[in-house]
Amino acid sequence: MLRPLLFLFLTASAFAAEISFSRQIAPVLIDQCVECHRGGKAKGSYRLDTVELMFKAGDSKAVPVVAGKPDESELYRLMATTEEDDRMPKKADALPEKEMKLIRDWIASGARLDVADKKASLSSIVPEKEKAQAPEKYPRPLPVTALALNPAADTLACSGYLEVTLWDAATGRLKARLGGMPERILALAWMREDQLAVAGGVPGRAGEVWLVNPAKPTERRRLVSARDCVLAMAASPDGKLLACGGADNQLRCFELPSGKLKWQSEPHADWIMGMAFSPDSQHIATGSRDRTAKRIDALTGEIEATFTQHTCAVLSVAFSPDSNDVISGDVEGEIRRWDREGEGKKDTTMRPGGRTEVLALGFLDPSTPVTALGNGAVVSVDVKTRRAKDKITRHEDRANVLLIQRSGETTRLISGCHDGRVRVSEMGKAEPVLQFMASPGW
Known part of the structure; x- marks a missing residue:
C-alpha cells in the first residue's frame, strides 16, 4: 500500500512543479487583478503589472507570495477568503475553483518563474496564442475601420479580418497580406517603411x-495585451512616439522605434474613442465616451486641459496646424473648437452634417476643417457659417476613417467606408481619382 501512495504523491508533486507561470498563472492575474493593481492605479499600493513588483508587499506589509506556503501568501489568502469585504477581486465574483487551485498549487510547488526578465510586464511574458487564419477570399466586403499610408506614399495599409491588407496607392491592386493580426483592426499608424503599428482586438x-515590419512580417512585437479593445492610436509626426487608448480607459505612450513604454495613465472615465498628435509632436488630444476631450502632454502624460462642453460621446479629435487649438467631434454631429486651457472658442460650434456622427477630423489648411461623417459624406467645413462648405465625396455607408495626403500643390483625401470601399479624392476634382473594394476576393 505504501508504494502506490508514494507513487501518487510523487506524481502530484511533479504535476504541481510543472505549472508554468507565464502560460498558466500570468493570464489569470492579467484578467482578474492587474486592472486594479498597476502603475497609476495600485490599490493598497500593491502592484501586479510586473513580475518583480508582484513579490513586493503593499501597504499591508504582508508578503504576497511565500514560496511553498500558499496559506501564508497574502495574494492567495485574499483570493481564497470567504469574507466578501476582503476577497479579491473586489466587486466581482470569486475566482473559479480551477484557477484558485492552480495558483495554490503554483505557490505550493515553490512559486517558480519561467521568466528571463523579472522587470518585464505580465502582458509581455504571456506566450502568443495561435490565431485563426484570415479567409483566402472574403465572403462579403469587410467594413474599412482603419487606414495608414506608408512614408513613401505608394502603399496603403487597410484593416482586414485577422490581417492587414496592403494595396497599391496608385492602382488599388492588392500587394500583400499580413496575417496573425487582431481579429478586428481599429487603428493603424505607419511610422517608417519597416514599422507599422496595428491596434484592435x-x-x-x-x-x-503590434509593431510589425511589412516587408518581413515575422519581425513583429506585441506592445499591448489588454482586457478590452484598443480603439484609437496615433503616432507623433516626428516619429518618436506612439500613443493608443481604448475600451479599458487606458492611455499608453511608447517610445519609437524601440516600442518601450514611456508612460501610462487613465485620463478618462470611459472608453477612449479618438486620438491625435499635435503637429509639433508635443501634445496628444483624446476624445471619450465620457463626453469629454482632453489635451495631454505627450512627454509626461499629464493632463493639460479638459473640454467639457460636449453633451454626448466624443468620437474624433484633431489639432489645428499651429498646435494651439483642438477640434472635437461627437456622436450627435457637433464639432467644437477649444484652446490650450480647454475653453470653447466663441461662435465656433459646427454642424456640417446635421445629427450624424463625426467619425474623423482633420484640417485642409489652417482655416478649413474637414470631416468624415456617419451619413457617408466627406466634407470641408466653413468656419464662418459653421456648415458644410464643399462635398468632397459621398459614400453609400458610414465614412469611418479619413487620411489627408499632401504632395506639392496636390491634396488628396483617402476615405474608408463601412461598405468596404476605399476612395481617393483629389481637391478640385468632382470624381474620385481611385476607388476599390478593400476585401481580398472582391
Whole structure:
C-alpha cells in the first residue's frame, strides 16, 4: 500500500512543479487583478503589472507570495477568503475553483518563474496564442475601420479580418497580406517603411497593439495585451512616439522605434474613442465616451486641459496646424473648437452634417476643417457659417476613417467606408481619382 501512495504523491508533486507561470498563472492575474493593481492605479499600493513588483508587499506589509506556503501568501489568502469585504477581486465574483487551485498549487510547488526578465510586464511574458487564419477570399466586403499610408506614399495599409491588407496607392491592386493580426483592426499608424503599428482586438475580451515590419512580417512585437479593445492610436509626426487608448480607459505612450513604454495613465472615465498628435509632436488630444476631450502632454502624460462642453460621446479629435487649438467631434454631429486651457472658442460650434456622427477630423489648411461623417459624406467645413462648405465625396455607408495626403500643390483625401470601399479624392476634382473594394476576393 505504501508504494502506490508514494507513487501518487510523487506524481502530484511533479504535476504541481510543472505549472508554468507565464502560460498558466500570468493570464489569470492579467484578467482578474492587474486592472486594479498597476502603475497609476495600485490599490493598497500593491502592484501586479510586473513580475518583480508582484513579490513586493503593499501597504499591508504582508508578503504576497511565500514560496511553498500558499496559506501564508497574502495574494492567495485574499483570493481564497470567504469574507466578501476582503476577497479579491473586489466587486466581482470569486475566482473559479480551477484557477484558485492552480495558483495554490503554483505557490505550493515553490512559486517558480519561467521568466528571463523579472522587470518585464505580465502582458509581455504571456506566450502568443495561435490565431485563426484570415479567409483566402472574403465572403462579403469587410467594413474599412482603419487606414495608414506608408512614408513613401505608394502603399496603403487597410484593416482586414485577422490581417492587414496592403494595396497599391496608385492602382488599388492588392500587394500583400499580413496575417496573425487582431481579429478586428481599429487603428493603424505607419511610422517608417519597416514599422507599422496595428491596434484592435475582440470587444469585451482582448485588446492588442503590434509593431510589425511589412516587408518581413515575422519581425513583429506585441506592445499591448489588454482586457478590452484598443480603439484609437496615433503616432507623433516626428516619429518618436506612439500613443493608443481604448475600451479599458487606458492611455499608453511608447517610445519609437524601440516600442518601450514611456508612460501610462487613465485620463478618462470611459472608453477612449479618438486620438491625435499635435503637429509639433508635443501634445496628444483624446476624445471619450465620457463626453469629454482632453489635451495631454505627450512627454509626461499629464493632463493639460479638459473640454467639457460636449453633451454626448466624443468620437474624433484633431489639432489645428499651429498646435494651439483642438477640434472635437461627437456622436450627435457637433464639432467644437477649444484652446490650450480647454475653453470653447466663441461662435465656433459646427454642424456640417446635421445629427450624424463625426467619425474623423482633420484640417485642409489652417482655416478649413474637414470631416468624415456617419451619413457617408466627406466634407470641408466653413468656419464662418459653421456648415458644410464643399462635398468632397459621398459614400453609400458610414465614412469611418479619413487620411489627408499632401504632395506639392496636390491634396488628396483617402476615405474608408463601412461598405468596404476605399476612395481617393483629389481637391478640385468632382470624381474620385481611385476607388476599390478593400476585401481580398472582391
